[in-house]
Structures are given as structure tokens and as C-alpha cells.
Amino acid sequence: MKAAVLTEINKPLQILDVEQEGPKTGEVRVKVKATGVCMSDWHMMIGDWPARLPLVPGHEAAGIVDEVGPGVTSVKAGDHVIFSFVPHCGHCAYCSRGRSVLCNGYKASPPGGMYDGTTRLKFNGEALFQMARIGTFAEYVVCSHENVVPIRKDMPWAQAALVGCSVATGVGAVTRHAKVRAGSDVVVIGCGGVGLNIVQGAKLAGARRIIAVDLLDNKLAYAKTFGATDTINAKTEKVAKRVKDLTAGMGADYAFDAIGSQITAAQIVDCVAPGGHAVLVGIPAMTVTAAISPAMMVFQEKSLTGSMYGSVQPNLDFPILCDLYMEKKINLDALISRTYKLAEINEGFAQLAAGSHARGVVMFD
Ligand SMILES: [Zn+2]
Ligand SMILES: [Zn+2]
Known part of the structure; x- marks a missing residue:
């Protein structure tokens, strides 16, 4: 073979x-x-x-x-x-x-x-x-x-394949790991396969604003089709400042890093409001480290957590994700x-x- x-x-x-x-x-x-x-x-x-x-x-x-x-x-x-x-x-x-x-x-x-x-x-x-x-x-x-x-037999193959990584990782990070509450403001950094699924997971969870961030305009256009309400091109705009402007000076309730770089890992912490939850999803090279301010994490009661594979239980969640697709609740x-x-x-x-x-x-x- x-x-x-x-x-x-x-x-x-x-x-x-x-x-x-x-x-x-x-x-x-x-x-x-x-x-x-x-x-x-x-x-x-x-x-x-x-x-x-x-x-x-x-x-x-x-x-x-x-x-x-x-x-x-x-x-x-x-x-x-x-x-x-x-x-x-x-x-x-x-x-x-x-x-x-x-x-x-x-x-x-x-x-x-x-x-x-x-x-x-x-x-x-x-x-x-x-x-x-x-x-x-x-x-x-x-x-x-x-x-x-x-899984169910009427699930098309290509879509089924994606459930096994990018969909579970992205949608799961929102619904299973962060448990985003309806009405929340959400930032998603990185709009590739995983990031787009975080965007549509946030839409599924009933987020109010979904702010998508990327360096490429074509990826930001994709994010809009998956439910992003606002986009930021990080090449030309200051991410945390724009997020504050879009959230009445507050910052987001949740921010997800679908990249996992020194810059983006720190950015998600800066993007969330006091009491907010920043989630690391994308996995960089093993050698990458990032700087955060422990004092500000404490003063502002921010959380920073990691979500592997969307924190899903595959045997429970894969069939659910297939049903959500077949019922047109995820794209x-x-x-x-x-x-x-x-x-x-x-x-x-x-x-x-x-x-x-x-x-x-x-x-x-
Ligand atoms: Zn993968
Ligand atoms: Zn076990």
C-alpha cells in the first residue's frame, strides 16, 4: 500500500x-x-x-x-x-x-x-x-x-476528516474548554484551520463580538464568513488597543491564540479585560517561550490556560460535531x-x- x-x-x-x-x-x-x-x-x-x-x-x-x-x-x-x-x-x-x-x-x-x-x-x-x-x-x-x-454514515468524508483535528480543537476550545458564555466578547488570533473553528465555535456559543486577528487579509475575509463581527490586521494595527476600542474600553471576555508564538501568547493576555480568560490553543516549536507580567495577572485576575485538542472527549464529541454539521449549525x-x-x-x-x-x-x- x-x-x-x-x-x-x-x-x-x-x-x-x-x-x-x-x-x-x-x-x-x-x-x-x-x-x-x-x-x-x-x-x-x-x-x-x-x-x-x-x-x-x-x-x-x-x-x-x-x-x-x-x-x-x-x-x-x-x-x-x-x-x-x-x-x-x-x-x-x-x-x-x-x-x-x-x-x-x-x-x-x-x-x-x-x-x-x-x-x-x-x-x-x-x-x-x-x-x-x-x-x-x-x-x-x-x-x-x-x-x-x-460516526454516522451520511457524514461526507472530507468534512469528517476535519472533525478529527481542526474542528474538535477549535470548536472544543470554546465550548468544552473555555465554556464561553452567550453574550461574551471573544478575540481569536490566527485564522487558519483551527482559528476559523474557534470563530465558529464562538458563534455557536452565542458570543456578541467575535474579533478575528491575522496578518493576511484573505484569512480575515474567511473569518467573516465563519461569524467574525470585526477583523484586525495585526500587520498594520495595534491588536490590544483595537480590541479595547471595539469593546467600549473593556477588553474581551475571552481571547484565543490559534498560533502559539512569543508575540501572540502575550497578546491574548493583553486583549482580555480584568477577570478575562486567555486560552492557548496553537502549538509552536517546543523551544518557544513568552513573557507575561505575573503582577498584572494577579491585580487583574486574568486566567491563562492551555487547551489541547479542544479538551474534547473524542468518543463523545466527534459524533456531536458531525450532528452539528449535518444540522447546519457549524460550517x-x-x-x-x-x-x-x-x-x-x-x-x-x-x-x-x-x-x-x-x-x-x-x-x-
Ligand atoms: Zn492537526
Ligand atoms: Zn485514560
């Missing part, structure tokens, strides 16, 4: 014919139908985050269960599923508290392989690793049943700017890096 493989940092992906073993106990094989081109793949490809090479990237995907290994009862062949890039053991301290994104039931095995420590992919006899233990830039994926969530169609074939995947990353798109999706037949 074919897969797009990262053999070296900062090199294009190579489409290779790789060998795949079938699912073992607790595992499934999924025929991938659609997989999104996401900044997190890019971070691994350029060495921002540690990766075991050679690696099949890809983590935002949906497909059809092709075969299940012994002991799997959560899905069966023919089920439509969305991949979850975090597992949920269901019984660790975090899963028990409903925080399955932090599940620590599987820490024992090294990343990139199965939970038993072995790998299912090989190229020329050499072990090949899978990003987030899924690696969806491939025609088929063998992974733990914990990493797939069954996933306008997120998909372009589709690619697997062979065109490097073009997808070039366009992602250029910022010309909302989201690109690789489709399989």
Missing part, C-alpha cells in the same frame, strides 16, 4: 510502497478516505517537534473500518470512523475525570508504534513509524481501536479550499505554508 513518508527533516514527503501487517489484538485496519493537511504535520516535517523517522505523518482523517483484530468490540468492519490522535483508556485518573485528552493509560510504549511497543509498517525491512500512532497519509492505517471513533464546507491526491501532498504543504488556503484535504478513492 502507498504512504507519504518523511525520511528526513526538511525534505519533501516521499510516496512509497510500504509493507503493512494486519491488526493484532485490540487493533483495527481502516481504509482512509480523506485526510487533512495540518500545521501539526508541518511542525514535525520541519523539526519543530521531535519525531522518530522514517515517519508517516497525518492525523486528521476519516475512513472505513476494513478489518478488526481479536477483542475489538467498539467498531466492526464497514463502520465509518474518524481518527482520534489521542487514545482514551477509559479508566486512568484523567479519563475518570472526563479529561481523556490527558489520558496516561498508555505511557509505557515509545511514540510512533503500537501500544505493545512494536510497529505495523515496514519499508525495505526497516520499521516505519506512524505520527500519533495513526499516520493517516496512507491508503490504510492499522492502529488501536482506541484511536478511532465510529465545514467552507473550510475545504482544495482537495489533493496523495501524490500531490507536497503541494498541499506548500500552500499551507503560504497561507493561501483555509484547509486542504487529501482524498482517496
Whole structure:
């Protein structure tokens, strides 16, 4: 089967014919139908985050269960599923508290392989690793049943794929993590795949003002179509000052950073009013740090928190997000700017890096 493989940092992906073993106990094989081109793949490809090479990237995907290994009862062949890039053991301290994104039931095995420590992919006899233990830039994926969530069968594939990363991360950051109250004023910095979903999550939550911030006017135009009431181009305007002007001198109730840079992490704290909540969502390189004023955090009782994967519980939230799409309460169609074939995947990353798109999706037949 074919897969797009990262053999070296900062090199294009190579489409290779790789060998795949079938699912073992607790595992499934999924025929991938659609997989999104996401900044997190890019971070691994350029060495921002540690990766075991050679690696099949890809983590935002949906497909059809092709075969299940012994002991799997959560899905069966023919089920439509969305991949979850975090597992949920269901019984660790975090899963028990409903925080399955932090599940620590599987820490024992090294990343990139199965939970038993072995790998299912090989190229020329050499072990090949899978990003987030899924690696969806491939025609088929063998992974733990914990990493797939069954969904309704009328959900279209490209839209289903996006639920598995950018939609869950963005909408979840608003509804599950920050629990934005109706009537609030919200700032969103960064209007890529995740940021646009924060914008529409804020709309879903009934926010009053949704102020979108980016450096590119085309992305601010996208944000308007997803519900932004105001936009700020951070290249030409002072962000925190403009936010104050737009909120009667107060500042926002919530501010979300979908980028995760030294500048934007500090900006979200400056954008919220005293008592406001700033949320870090976008993940930068591991080396990035940011400066905040502890004194002002205390004097003004501001909160700064991080939300991973929208703080969702994938098995609960993915089907809900699909229903919200099918009932036209969230817009996933306008997120998909372009589709690619697997062979065109490097073009997808070039366009992602250029910022010309909302989201690109690789489709399989
Ligand atoms: Zn992603
Ligand atoms: Zn757990």
C-alpha cells in the first residue's frame, strides 16, 4: 500500500510502497478516505517537534473500518470512523475525570508504534513509524481501536476528516474548554484551520463580538464568513488597543491564540479585560517561550490556560460535531479550499505554508 513518508527533516514527503501487517489484538485496519493537511504535520516535517523517522505523518482523517483484530468490540468492519490522535483508556485518573485528552493509560510504549511497543509498517525491512500512532497519509492505517471513533454514515468524508483535528480543537476550545458564555466578547488570533473553528465555535456559543486577528487579509475575509463581527490586521494595527476600542474600553471576555508564538501568547493576555480568560490553543516549536507580567495577572485576575485538542472527549464529541454539521449549525464546507491526491501532498504543504488556503484535504478513492 502507498504512504507519504518523511525520511528526513526538511525534505519533501516521499510516496512509497510500504509493507503493512494486519491488526493484532485490540487493533483495527481502516481504509482512509480523506485526510487533512495540518500545521501539526508541518511542525514535525520541519523539526519543530521531535519525531522518530522514517515517519508517516497525518492525523486528521476519516475512513472505513476494513478489518478488526481479536477483542475489538467498539467498531466492526464497514463502520465509518474518524481518527482520534489521542487514545482514551477509559479508566486512568484523567479519563475518570472526563479529561481523556490527558489520558496516561498508555505511557509505557515509545511514540510512533503500537501500544505493545512494536510497529505495523515496514519499508525495505526497516520499521516505519506512524505520527500519533495513526499516520493517516496512507491508503490504510492499522492502529488501536482506541484511536478511532465510529460516526454516522451520511457524514461526507472530507468534512469528517476535519472533525478529527481542526474542528474538535477549535470548536472544543470554546465550548468544552473555555465554556464561553452567550453574550461574551471573544478575540481569536490566527485564522487558519483551527482559528476559523474557534470563530465558529464562538458563534455557536452565542458570543456578541467575535474579533478575528491575522496578518493576511484573505484569512480575515474567511473569518467573516465563519461569524467574525470585526477583523484586525495585526500587520498594520495595534491588536490590544483595537480590541479595547471595539469593546467600549473593556477588553474581551475571552481571547484565543490559534498560533502559539512569543508575540501572540502575550497578546491574548493583553486583549482580555480584568477577570478575562486567555486560552492557548496553537502549538509552536517546543523551544518557544513568552513573557507575561505575573503582577498584572494577579491585580487583574486574568486566567491563562492551555487547551489541547479542544479538551474534547473524542468518543463523545466527534459524533456531536458531525450532528452539528449535518444540522447546519457549524460550517465545514467552507473550510475545504482544495482537495489533493496523495501524490500531490507536497503541494498541499506548500500552500499551507503560504497561507493561501483555509484547509486542504487529501482524498482517496
Ligand atoms: Zn492537526
Ligand atoms: Zn485514560
